[in-house]
Ligand SMILES: Nc1ncnc2c1ncn2[C@@H]1O[C@H](COP(=O)(O)OP(=O)(O)O)[C@@H](O)[C@H]1O
Protein backbone atom coordinates (compact mmCIF):
# COMPACT_ATOMS: atom_id res chain seq x y z
CA UNK A 1 0.00 0.00 0.00
CA UNK A 2 1.20 3.43 -0.82
CA UNK A 3 0.40 6.69 0.86
CA UNK A 4 -3.11 7.83 1.69
CA UNK A 5 -3.25 10.29 -1.20
CA UNK A 6 -3.81 7.42 -3.57
CA UNK A 7 -7.31 6.40 -4.50
CA UNK A 8 -8.26 2.82 -5.02
CA UNK A 9 -11.09 2.56 -7.48
CA UNK A 10 -13.94 1.15 -5.48
CA UNK A 11 -11.86 -0.52 -2.83
CA UNK A 12 -14.41 -3.20 -1.94
CA UNK A 13 -14.30 -4.79 -5.38
CA UNK A 14 -11.25 -6.74 -6.26
CA UNK A 15 -10.13 -5.85 -9.75
CA UNK A 16 -10.64 -8.69 -12.15
CA UNK A 17 -8.40 -9.38 -15.04
CA UNK A 18 -10.30 -8.20 -18.04
CA UNK A 19 -8.90 -9.09 -21.38
CA UNK A 20 -9.67 -6.91 -24.28
CA UNK A 21 -13.33 -7.11 -25.15
CA UNK A 22 -13.37 -9.53 -27.98
CA UNK A 23 -16.12 -9.95 -30.42
CA UNK A 24 -16.77 -13.33 -31.95
CA UNK A 25 -17.54 -11.81 -35.35
CA UNK A 26 -16.31 -13.92 -38.23
CA UNK A 27 -13.65 -12.65 -40.50
CA UNK A 28 -15.11 -11.89 -43.88
CA UNK A 29 -14.14 -13.42 -47.16
CA UNK A 30 -12.99 -10.20 -48.69
CA UNK A 31 -9.67 -11.03 -50.33
CA UNK A 32 -11.20 -11.35 -53.80
CA UNK A 33 -13.35 -8.29 -53.23
CA UNK A 34 -10.88 -5.94 -51.60
CA UNK A 35 -11.46 -3.31 -54.32
CA UNK A 36 -15.14 -3.05 -53.41
CA UNK A 37 -15.69 -0.36 -50.81
CA UNK A 38 -19.46 0.01 -50.95
CA UNK A 39 -22.34 -0.02 -53.39
CA UNK A 40 -21.22 3.17 -55.13
CA UNK A 41 -24.58 4.93 -55.01
CA UNK A 42 -25.25 8.65 -55.27
CA UNK A 43 -25.58 9.88 -51.66
CA UNK A 44 -28.88 11.68 -52.27
CA UNK A 45 -30.66 10.17 -55.24
CA UNK A 46 -29.40 6.68 -54.35
CA UNK A 47 -28.95 6.01 -58.06
CA UNK A 48 -26.03 3.75 -58.95
CA UNK A 49 -23.03 5.69 -60.21
CA UNK A 50 -21.65 4.04 -63.39
CA UNK A 51 -18.40 3.73 -61.49
CA UNK A 52 -18.34 4.04 -57.75
CA UNK A 53 -16.71 2.49 -54.67
CA UNK A 54 -14.91 -0.01 -56.90
CA UNK A 55 -18.10 -1.14 -58.65
CA UNK A 56 -18.82 -0.95 -62.37
CA UNK A 57 -22.09 -1.75 -64.10
CA UNK A 58 -24.72 -4.04 -62.57
CA UNK A 59 -26.56 -0.78 -61.79
CA UNK A 60 -30.06 -2.04 -61.11
CA UNK A 61 -28.89 -4.76 -58.74
CA UNK A 62 -26.80 -2.21 -56.83
CA UNK A 63 -29.73 0.19 -56.58
CA UNK A 64 -31.95 -2.62 -55.31
CA UNK A 65 -29.26 -3.51 -52.76
CA UNK A 66 -29.18 0.17 -51.77
CA UNK A 67 -32.92 0.08 -51.11
CA UNK A 68 -32.38 -2.97 -48.89
CA UNK A 69 -29.67 -1.10 -46.96
CA UNK A 70 -32.06 1.82 -46.38
CA UNK A 71 -34.81 -0.53 -45.21
CA UNK A 72 -32.44 -2.28 -42.82
CA UNK A 73 -31.29 1.05 -41.39
CA UNK A 74 -34.91 2.08 -40.87
CA UNK A 75 -35.50 -1.31 -39.21
CA UNK A 76 -38.17 -2.33 -41.68
CA UNK A 77 -36.49 -5.52 -42.78
CA UNK A 78 -36.19 -7.84 -39.80
CA UNK A 79 -37.44 -11.32 -40.57
CA UNK A 80 -37.35 -10.73 -44.30
CA UNK A 81 -35.14 -12.35 -46.86
CA UNK A 82 -33.46 -11.33 -50.09
CA UNK A 83 -32.13 -13.51 -52.89
CA UNK A 84 -29.32 -12.45 -55.22
CA UNK A 85 -29.71 -14.63 -58.30
CA UNK A 86 -27.54 -14.64 -61.39
CA UNK A 87 -24.82 -16.50 -63.32
CA UNK A 88 -21.43 -17.13 -61.69
CA UNK A 89 -19.08 -14.18 -61.54
CA UNK A 90 -21.73 -11.49 -61.83
CA UNK A 91 -20.91 -9.84 -58.52
CA UNK A 92 -23.43 -11.44 -56.13
CA UNK A 93 -20.92 -12.00 -53.36
CA UNK A 94 -19.38 -8.59 -54.03
CA UNK A 95 -22.80 -6.92 -53.68
CA UNK A 96 -23.52 -8.73 -50.42
CA UNK A 97 -20.17 -7.61 -48.97
CA UNK A 98 -20.84 -4.08 -50.19
CA UNK A 99 -24.16 -4.14 -48.33
CA UNK A 100 -22.19 -5.00 -45.18
CA UNK A 101 -19.89 -2.03 -45.76
CA UNK A 102 -22.80 0.33 -46.34
CA UNK A 103 -24.41 -0.81 -43.09
CA UNK A 104 -21.29 0.09 -41.12
CA UNK A 105 -19.65 -1.86 -38.34
CA UNK A 106 -22.40 -1.27 -35.80
CA UNK A 107 -24.79 -3.53 -37.68
CA UNK A 108 -23.74 -7.16 -37.46
CA UNK A 109 -23.07 -8.99 -40.71
CA UNK A 110 -22.41 -12.70 -40.69
CA UNK A 111 -21.29 -14.30 -43.94
CA UNK A 112 -21.44 -18.05 -44.44
CA UNK A 113 -21.39 -20.55 -47.27
CA UNK A 114 -24.30 -22.97 -47.31
CA UNK A 115 -22.10 -26.05 -47.31
CA UNK A 116 -20.84 -25.09 -43.84
CA UNK A 117 -23.96 -26.74 -42.42
CA UNK A 118 -22.67 -30.16 -43.40
CA UNK A 119 -20.38 -31.08 -40.57
CA UNK A 120 -20.08 -34.46 -38.97
CA UNK A 121 -19.75 -32.92 -35.52
CA UNK A 122 -22.42 -30.29 -35.33
CA UNK A 123 -26.07 -30.53 -36.29
CA UNK A 124 -27.17 -28.51 -39.32
CA UNK A 125 -29.69 -26.56 -37.32
CA UNK A 126 -27.06 -25.79 -34.70
CA UNK A 127 -24.78 -24.19 -37.30
CA UNK A 128 -27.67 -22.15 -38.65
CA UNK A 129 -28.84 -21.08 -35.20
CA UNK A 130 -25.35 -19.97 -34.22
CA UNK A 131 -24.97 -17.87 -37.35
CA UNK A 132 -28.45 -16.46 -36.89
CA UNK A 133 -27.42 -15.18 -33.49
CA UNK A 134 -24.16 -13.79 -34.82
CA UNK A 135 -26.32 -11.63 -37.08
CA UNK A 136 -28.44 -10.12 -34.30
CA UNK A 137 -26.91 -7.23 -32.44
CA UNK A 138 -27.71 -5.73 -29.10
CA UNK A 139 -26.75 -2.19 -28.22
CA UNK A 140 -26.35 -1.86 -24.48
CA UNK A 141 -26.28 1.59 -22.92
CA UNK A 142 -25.10 1.74 -19.38
CA UNK A 143 -24.25 4.42 -16.94
CA UNK A 144 -20.93 3.43 -15.46
CA UNK A 145 -18.81 4.83 -12.73
CA UNK A 146 -15.47 5.57 -14.37
CA UNK A 147 -12.17 7.37 -13.98
CA UNK A 148 -11.41 9.21 -17.19
CA UNK A 149 -8.67 11.57 -18.24
CA UNK A 150 -5.33 12.05 -19.93
CA UNK A 151 -2.59 9.77 -18.63
CA UNK A 152 0.15 11.91 -17.15
CA UNK A 153 1.94 9.16 -15.30
CA UNK A 154 2.07 5.42 -15.83
CA UNK A 155 4.38 3.48 -13.55
CA UNK A 156 4.35 -0.21 -12.82
CA UNK A 157 5.48 -0.55 -9.16
CA UNK A 158 7.90 -3.42 -8.83
CA UNK A 159 8.72 -5.56 -5.84
CA UNK A 160 11.14 -8.43 -5.43
CA UNK A 161 9.43 -11.53 -6.64
CA UNK A 162 8.65 -13.54 -3.50
CA UNK A 163 8.45 -16.86 -5.36
CA UNK A 164 11.43 -16.64 -7.64
CA UNK A 165 14.04 -14.49 -9.25
CA UNK A 166 13.64 -11.03 -10.61
CA UNK A 167 10.91 -8.52 -10.00
CA UNK A 168 7.16 -8.81 -9.95
CA UNK A 169 4.67 -6.04 -10.49
CA UNK A 170 2.89 -5.22 -7.29
CA UNK A 171 0.63 -2.48 -8.57
CA UNK A 172 0.30 0.07 -11.36
CA UNK A 173 0.25 3.76 -10.59
CA UNK A 174 -1.67 5.91 -13.05
CA UNK A 175 -2.30 9.64 -12.88
CA UNK A 176 -5.23 11.00 -14.85
CA UNK A 177 -5.81 14.65 -15.71
CA UNK A 178 -8.90 16.51 -16.90
CA UNK A 179 -9.63 20.22 -17.41
CA UNK A 180 -10.95 20.31 -13.87
CA UNK A 181 -8.40 18.35 -11.90
CA UNK A 182 -6.25 15.28 -11.63
CA UNK A 183 -6.15 12.08 -9.64
CA UNK A 184 -3.62 9.39 -8.93
CA UNK A 185 -4.85 5.80 -8.89
CA UNK A 186 -3.20 2.65 -7.64
CA UNK A 187 -4.42 -0.30 -9.62
CA UNK A 188 -4.21 -4.06 -9.45
CA UNK A 189 -1.29 -5.51 -11.50
CA UNK A 190 -3.70 -7.62 -13.53
CA UNK A 191 -4.62 -4.43 -15.38
CA UNK A 192 -1.09 -4.06 -16.69
CA UNK A 193 -1.61 -6.65 -19.44
CA UNK A 194 -4.49 -4.77 -20.90
CA UNK A 195 -2.53 -1.51 -20.71
CA UNK A 196 0.30 -3.09 -22.66
CA UNK A 197 -2.02 -4.63 -25.23
CA UNK A 198 -3.69 -1.32 -25.95
CA UNK A 199 -0.28 0.38 -25.97
CA UNK A 200 -1.44 2.99 -23.54
CA UNK A 201 1.17 5.64 -22.82
CA UNK A 202 1.27 9.07 -21.30
CA UNK A 203 -0.70 11.54 -23.34
CA UNK A 204 -3.50 9.07 -24.12
CA UNK A 205 -7.07 9.55 -22.95
CA UNK A 206 -8.33 6.43 -21.20
CA UNK A 207 -11.12 5.42 -18.88
CA UNK A 208 -11.14 2.79 -16.18
CA UNK A 209 -14.39 1.22 -15.09
CA UNK A 210 -14.67 1.46 -11.33
CA UNK A 211 -16.54 -1.81 -10.91
CA UNK A 212 -14.65 -4.16 -13.15
CA UNK A 213 -11.36 -2.36 -13.52
CA UNK A 214 -11.56 -2.68 -17.29
CA UNK A 215 -9.32 -0.16 -19.02
CA UNK A 216 -10.23 1.35 -22.36
CA UNK A 217 -8.15 3.64 -24.52
CA UNK A 218 -10.32 6.36 -26.07
CA UNK A 219 -7.62 8.01 -28.19
CA UNK A 220 -4.70 10.36 -28.10
CA UNK A 221 -5.13 13.70 -26.36
CA UNK A 222 -5.46 16.37 -29.06
CA UNK A 223 -2.80 18.51 -27.36
CA UNK A 224 -0.41 16.13 -29.10
CA UNK A 225 -2.12 16.34 -32.49
CA UNK A 226 0.64 18.28 -34.19
CA UNK A 227 3.46 16.32 -32.63
CA UNK A 228 3.35 13.31 -34.93
CA UNK A 229 1.62 12.78 -38.20
CA UNK A 230 -0.09 9.58 -37.22
CA UNK A 231 -3.18 9.30 -39.35
CA UNK A 232 -4.25 6.07 -37.75
CA UNK A 233 -4.60 7.64 -34.35
CA UNK A 234 -7.80 9.23 -33.17
CA UNK A 235 -7.37 12.50 -31.36
CA UNK A 236 -9.82 13.37 -28.62
CA UNK A 237 -10.15 16.49 -26.49
CA UNK A 238 -9.19 16.56 -22.84
CA UNK A 239 -12.32 15.61 -20.83
CA UNK A 240 -14.05 18.54 -19.17
CA UNK A 241 -15.46 17.28 -15.86
CA UNK A 242 -13.89 15.56 -12.87
CA UNK A 243 -11.74 12.45 -13.26
CA UNK A 244 -14.20 10.36 -11.24
CA UNK A 245 -17.66 10.50 -12.81
CA UNK A 246 -20.51 8.53 -14.30
CA UNK A 247 -20.32 8.03 -18.02
CA UNK A 248 -22.71 6.53 -20.52
CA UNK A 249 -20.96 3.62 -22.13
CA UNK A 250 -22.42 2.11 -25.30
CA UNK A 251 -21.45 -1.41 -26.26
CA UNK A 252 -22.41 -3.32 -29.37
CA UNK A 253 -22.50 -7.07 -28.99
CA UNK A 254 -24.23 -9.89 -30.78
CA UNK A 255 -26.50 -12.47 -29.20
CA UNK A 256 -23.86 -15.05 -30.03
CA UNK A 257 -21.22 -13.06 -28.11
CA UNK A 258 -23.55 -13.21 -25.12
CA UNK A 259 -24.22 -16.93 -25.62
CA UNK A 260 -20.48 -17.60 -25.57
CA UNK A 261 -19.94 -15.51 -22.46
CA UNK A 262 -22.85 -17.21 -20.74
CA UNK A 263 -21.68 -20.70 -21.62
CA UNK A 264 -18.34 -20.14 -19.97
CA UNK A 265 -18.31 -21.91 -16.65
CA UNK A 266 -17.14 -19.06 -14.43
CA UNK A 267 -18.92 -15.83 -13.65
CA UNK A 268 -22.41 -14.93 -12.59
CA UNK A 269 -25.07 -15.81 -15.05
CA UNK A 270 -28.07 -13.88 -16.09
CA UNK A 271 -26.98 -10.28 -16.25
CA UNK A 272 -26.21 -8.80 -19.62
CA UNK A 273 -24.11 -6.01 -18.25
CA UNK A 274 -21.86 -8.37 -16.37
CA UNK A 275 -21.75 -10.69 -19.37
CA UNK A 276 -20.69 -7.86 -21.61
CA UNK A 277 -17.69 -7.24 -19.45
CA UNK A 278 -16.93 -10.94 -19.41
CA UNK A 279 -16.49 -11.32 -23.13
CA UNK A 280 -13.20 -13.02 -23.58
CA UNK A 281 -11.53 -15.20 -26.10
CA UNK A 282 -14.10 -17.52 -27.59
CA UNK A 283 -13.71 -20.94 -26.05
CA UNK A 284 -15.11 -24.21 -27.25
CA UNK A 285 -18.07 -24.56 -25.00
CA UNK A 286 -21.41 -26.00 -25.82
CA UNK A 287 -24.21 -23.51 -26.09
CA UNK A 288 -27.40 -25.30 -25.31
CA UNK A 289 -30.97 -24.21 -26.02
CA UNK A 290 -31.45 -23.68 -22.32
CA UNK A 291 -28.53 -21.24 -22.18
CA UNK A 292 -29.86 -19.44 -25.23
CA UNK A 293 -33.29 -19.00 -23.73
CA UNK A 294 -31.59 -17.72 -20.58
CA UNK A 295 -29.94 -15.02 -22.66
CA UNK A 296 -33.18 -14.29 -24.47
CA UNK A 297 -35.06 -13.63 -21.27
CA UNK A 298 -32.30 -11.40 -19.89
CA UNK A 299 -32.15 -9.52 -23.19
CA UNK A 300 -35.94 -9.14 -23.14
CA UNK A 301 -35.91 -7.63 -19.71
CA UNK A 302 -33.08 -5.25 -20.59
CA UNK A 303 -34.94 -4.14 -23.68
CA UNK A 304 -38.11 -3.50 -21.71
CA UNK A 305 -36.11 -1.48 -19.18
CA UNK A 306 -34.73 0.62 -22.01
CA UNK A 307 -31.09 -0.30 -21.30
CA UNK A 308 -30.64 -2.31 -24.46
CA UNK A 309 -31.86 -2.13 -28.02
CA UNK A 310 -32.04 -4.90 -30.61
CA UNK A 311 -30.12 -4.29 -33.84
CA UNK A 312 -31.14 -6.83 -36.47
CA UNK A 313 -28.20 -7.40 -38.80
CA UNK A 314 -27.62 -9.52 -41.86
CA UNK A 315 -27.00 -13.23 -42.27
CA UNK A 316 -25.54 -13.81 -45.73
CA UNK A 317 -25.81 -17.37 -47.06
CA UNK A 318 -23.77 -17.79 -50.23
CA UNK A 319 -24.39 -20.68 -52.66
CA UNK A 320 -27.73 -21.32 -50.97
CA UNK A 321 -28.71 -24.09 -53.39
CA UNK A 322 -26.40 -26.25 -51.25
CA UNK A 323 -28.88 -26.11 -48.34
CA UNK A 324 -31.26 -29.04 -48.04
CA UNK A 325 -34.95 -29.16 -47.23
CA UNK A 326 -34.28 -29.59 -43.52
CA UNK A 327 -32.12 -26.46 -43.42
CA UNK A 328 -34.62 -24.46 -45.45
CA UNK A 329 -37.49 -25.48 -43.20
CA UNK A 330 -35.52 -24.49 -40.15
CA UNK A 331 -34.56 -21.13 -41.65
CA UNK A 332 -38.11 -20.41 -42.63
CA UNK A 333 -39.29 -21.00 -39.09
CA UNK A 334 -36.45 -18.96 -37.60
CA UNK A 335 -37.32 -16.04 -39.87
CA UNK A 336 -40.74 -15.97 -38.19
CA UNK A 337 -39.34 -15.66 -34.69
CA UNK A 338 -39.19 -12.36 -32.86
CA UNK A 339 -35.41 -12.38 -32.87
CA UNK A 340 -34.56 -12.54 -36.52
CA UNK A 341 -31.95 -10.92 -38.70
CA UNK A 342 -32.34 -10.17 -42.39
CA UNK A 343 -31.26 -13.15 -44.44
CA UNK A 344 -29.58 -12.56 -47.80
CA UNK A 345 -29.22 -15.62 -50.02
CA UNK A 346 -27.14 -15.87 -53.16
CA UNK A 347 -27.27 -18.57 -55.81
CA UNK A 348 -26.22 -19.15 -59.40
CA UNK A 349 -28.67 -21.99 -60.02
CA UNK A 350 -31.82 -21.68 -62.10
CA UNK A 351 -34.23 -24.56 -61.73
CA UNK A 352 -32.76 -27.45 -59.80
CA UNK A 353 -33.62 -30.11 -57.27
CA UNK A 354 -34.22 -29.06 -53.69
CA UNK A 355 -31.57 -31.07 -51.86
CA UNK A 356 -33.01 -33.89 -49.82
CA UNK A 357 -36.10 -34.18 -52.04
CA UNK A 358 -36.92 -35.18 -55.61
CA UNK A 359 -38.74 -31.92 -56.20
CA UNK A 360 -37.54 -29.47 -58.82
CA UNK A 361 -37.89 -25.83 -57.94
CA UNK A 362 -36.60 -22.39 -58.89
CA UNK A 363 -33.11 -21.87 -57.40
CA UNK A 364 -33.49 -25.18 -55.56
CA UNK A 365 -35.50 -23.49 -52.84
CA UNK A 366 -38.88 -24.57 -51.46
CA UNK A 367 -41.80 -22.59 -52.87
CA UNK A 368 -43.09 -21.25 -49.57
CA UNK A 369 -39.70 -19.70 -48.84
CA UNK A 370 -39.35 -18.39 -52.40
CA UNK A 371 -42.66 -16.67 -51.90
CA UNK A 372 -41.38 -14.38 -49.19
CA UNK A 373 -38.14 -13.41 -50.90
CA UNK A 374 -37.25 -10.13 -52.53
CA UNK A 375 -35.28 -11.31 -55.56
CA UNK A 376 -32.50 -9.21 -57.06
CA UNK A 377 -31.22 -10.48 -60.42
CA UNK A 378 -27.64 -9.94 -61.56
CA UNK A 379 -26.69 -10.11 -65.23
CA UNK A 380 -23.67 -11.18 -67.23
CA UNK A 381 -21.20 -8.41 -68.00
CA UNK A 382 -20.38 -7.11 -71.44
CA UNK A 383 -16.82 -6.59 -72.58
CA UNK A 384 -16.53 -2.98 -71.48
CA UNK A 385 -17.68 -3.78 -67.92
CA UNK A 386 -15.25 -6.70 -67.77
CA UNK A 387 -12.50 -4.37 -68.99
CA UNK A 388 -13.11 -1.91 -66.14
CA UNK A 389 -13.41 -4.61 -63.48
CA UNK A 390 -10.27 -6.43 -64.60
CA UNK A 391 -8.43 -3.12 -64.63
CA UNK A 392 -9.39 -2.31 -61.05
CA UNK A 393 -8.64 -5.88 -59.90
CA UNK A 394 -5.21 -5.67 -61.57
CA UNK A 395 -4.53 -2.53 -59.56
CA UNK A 396 -5.71 -4.21 -56.36
CA UNK A 397 -3.43 -7.19 -57.01
CA UNK A 398 -0.60 -4.92 -58.12
CA UNK A 399 -0.36 -6.38 -61.60
CA UNK A 400 0.90 -3.93 -64.22
CA UNK A 401 -0.71 -4.57 -67.62
CA UNK A 402 -0.11 -3.32 -71.12
CA UNK A 403 -3.27 -1.86 -72.67
CA UNK A 404 -3.27 -4.61 -75.29
CA UNK A 405 -3.02 -7.31 -72.62
CA UNK A 406 -5.93 -5.83 -70.73
CA UNK A 407 -7.98 -5.72 -73.90
CA UNK A 408 -7.20 -9.33 -74.72
CA UNK A 409 -8.09 -10.40 -71.20
CA UNK A 410 -11.48 -8.72 -71.43
CA UNK A 411 -12.08 -10.46 -74.77
CA UNK A 412 -11.41 -13.78 -73.09
CA UNK A 413 -13.68 -12.72 -70.24
CA UNK A 414 -16.56 -11.88 -72.55
CA UNK A 415 -16.40 -15.43 -73.93
CA UNK A 416 -15.84 -17.25 -70.65
CA UNK A 417 -16.45 -15.57 -67.32
CA UNK A 418 -15.29 -12.61 -65.30
CA UNK A 419 -14.17 -14.94 -62.53
CA UNK A 420 -11.87 -16.80 -64.92
CA UNK A 421 -10.07 -13.73 -66.19
CA UNK A 422 -9.68 -12.31 -62.70
CA UNK A 423 -8.02 -15.60 -61.78
CA UNK A 424 -5.67 -15.29 -64.75
CA UNK A 425 -4.16 -12.03 -63.48
CA UNK A 426 -1.63 -13.51 -61.09
CA UNK A 427 -0.44 -16.35 -63.39
CA UNK A 428 0.05 -13.77 -66.17
CA UNK A 429 2.13 -11.67 -63.83
CA UNK A 430 4.26 -14.68 -62.88
CA UNK A 431 4.85 -15.54 -66.54
CA UNK A 432 5.92 -11.95 -67.21
CA UNK A 433 8.26 -12.07 -64.23
CA UNK A 434 9.84 -15.30 -65.46
CA UNK A 435 10.66 -13.48 -68.69
CA UNK A 436 12.20 -10.72 -66.61
CA UNK A 437 9.45 -8.20 -67.25
CA UNK A 438 7.42 -6.13 -64.81
CA UNK A 439 4.55 -5.40 -67.17
CA UNK A 440 2.21 -8.09 -68.48
CA UNK A 441 1.94 -8.32 -72.26
CA UNK A 442 -0.68 -9.91 -74.50
CA UNK A 443 1.57 -12.97 -74.97
CA UNK A 444 1.73 -13.53 -71.22
CA UNK A 445 -2.04 -13.50 -71.03
CA UNK A 446 -2.29 -15.92 -73.95
CA UNK A 447 0.20 -18.25 -72.35
CA UNK A 448 -1.62 -18.15 -69.03
CA UNK A 449 -4.93 -18.91 -70.73
CA UNK A 450 -3.32 -21.96 -72.37
CA UNK A 451 -1.89 -23.20 -69.09
CA UNK A 452 -5.09 -22.68 -67.15
CA UNK A 453 -8.23 -23.35 -69.07
CA UNK A 454 -11.73 -22.13 -68.20
CA UNK A 455 -14.59 -24.35 -67.12
CA UNK A 456 -16.23 -24.58 -70.54
CA UNK A 457 -13.06 -25.73 -72.26
CA UNK A 458 -12.32 -28.06 -69.37
CA UNK A 459 -15.76 -29.63 -69.57
CA UNK A 460 -15.25 -29.93 -73.33
CA UNK A 461 -11.98 -31.77 -72.87
CA UNK A 462 -13.49 -34.14 -70.29
CA UNK A 463 -16.52 -34.80 -72.47
CA UNK A 464 -14.30 -35.56 -75.44
CA UNK A 465 -12.14 -37.97 -73.44
CA UNK A 466 -15.23 -39.57 -71.98
CA UNK A 467 -16.71 -40.09 -75.43
CA UNK A 468 -13.47 -41.59 -76.71
CA UNK A 469 -13.34 -43.95 -73.74
CA UNK A 470 -16.94 -45.01 -74.29
CA UNK A 471 -16.37 -45.60 -77.97
CA UNK A 472 -13.35 -47.77 -77.15
CA UNK A 473 -15.31 -49.75 -74.57
CA UNK A 474 -18.19 -50.25 -76.91
CA UNK A 475 -15.89 -51.49 -79.59
CA UNK A 476 -14.43 -53.93 -77.08
CA UNK A 477 -17.81 -55.14 -75.76
CA UNK A 478 -19.21 -55.74 -79.23
CA UNK A 479 -16.23 -57.95 -79.82
CA UNK A 480 -16.97 -59.80 -76.56
CA UNK A 481 -20.39 -60.99 -75.36
CA UNK A 482 -23.07 -58.41 -76.30
CA UNK A 483 -24.50 -56.74 -73.24
CA UNK A 484 -28.29 -56.60 -72.70
CA UNK A 485 -29.79 -53.23 -73.69
CA UNK A 486 -31.30 -52.56 -70.22
CA UNK A 487 -27.86 -52.21 -68.62
CA UNK A 488 -27.10 -49.22 -70.81
CA UNK A 489 -30.19 -47.28 -69.74
CA UNK A 490 -28.98 -46.02 -66.32
CA UNK A 491 -25.88 -44.57 -67.93
CA UNK A 492 -28.04 -42.35 -70.08
CA UNK A 493 -30.21 -41.32 -67.15
CA UNK A 494 -27.20 -40.43 -65.04
CA UNK A 495 -25.73 -38.40 -67.82
CA UNK A 496 -28.96 -36.45 -68.27
CA UNK A 497 -29.49 -35.64 -64.59
CA UNK A 498 -26.69 -33.11 -63.94
CA UNK A 499 -27.92 -30.95 -66.81
CA UNK A 500 -30.70 -29.67 -64.56
CA UNK A 501 -28.18 -28.59 -61.96
CA UNK A 502 -26.07 -26.42 -64.20
CA UNK A 503 -25.47 -22.79 -63.29
CA UNK A 504 -27.63 -20.09 -64.82
CA UNK A 505 -26.40 -18.64 -68.10
N1 LIG B 1 -19.74 -4.87 -60.91
C1 LIG B 1 -18.54 -5.16 -60.41
N2 LIG B 1 -17.61 -4.19 -60.19
C2 LIG B 1 -16.40 -4.50 -59.72
N3 LIG B 1 -16.00 -5.73 -59.39
C3 LIG B 1 -16.86 -6.76 -59.57
C4 LIG B 1 -18.17 -6.52 -60.09
N4 LIG B 1 -18.80 -7.70 -60.15
C5 LIG B 1 -17.94 -8.63 -59.73
N5 LIG B 1 -16.76 -8.09 -59.37
C6 LIG B 1 -15.57 -8.83 -58.90
O1 LIG B 1 -15.46 -9.96 -59.75
C7 LIG B 1 -15.16 -11.14 -59.02
C8 LIG B 1 -16.27 -12.17 -59.13
O2 LIG B 1 -17.48 -11.69 -58.56
P1 LIG B 1 -18.30 -12.46 -57.41
O3 LIG B 1 -18.98 -11.45 -56.56
O4 LIG B 1 -17.45 -13.43 -56.71
O5 LIG B 1 -19.38 -13.20 -58.31
P2 LIG B 1 -20.55 -14.22 -57.88
O6 LIG B 1 -20.64 -14.23 -56.39
O7 LIG B 1 -21.78 -13.67 -58.55
O8 LIG B 1 -20.17 -15.54 -58.46
C9 LIG B 1 -14.93 -10.68 -57.59
O9 LIG B 1 -13.55 -10.41 -57.42
C10 LIG B 1 -15.75 -9.40 -57.51
O10 LIG B 1 -15.26 -8.57 -56.50
Ligand SMILES: [Mg+2]
Pocket residue numbers: 092093094318346
Ligand atom coordinates in the same frame (compact mmCIF):
# COMPACT_ATOMS: atom_id res chain seq x y z
MG1 LIG C 1 -20.30 -15.83 -55.11
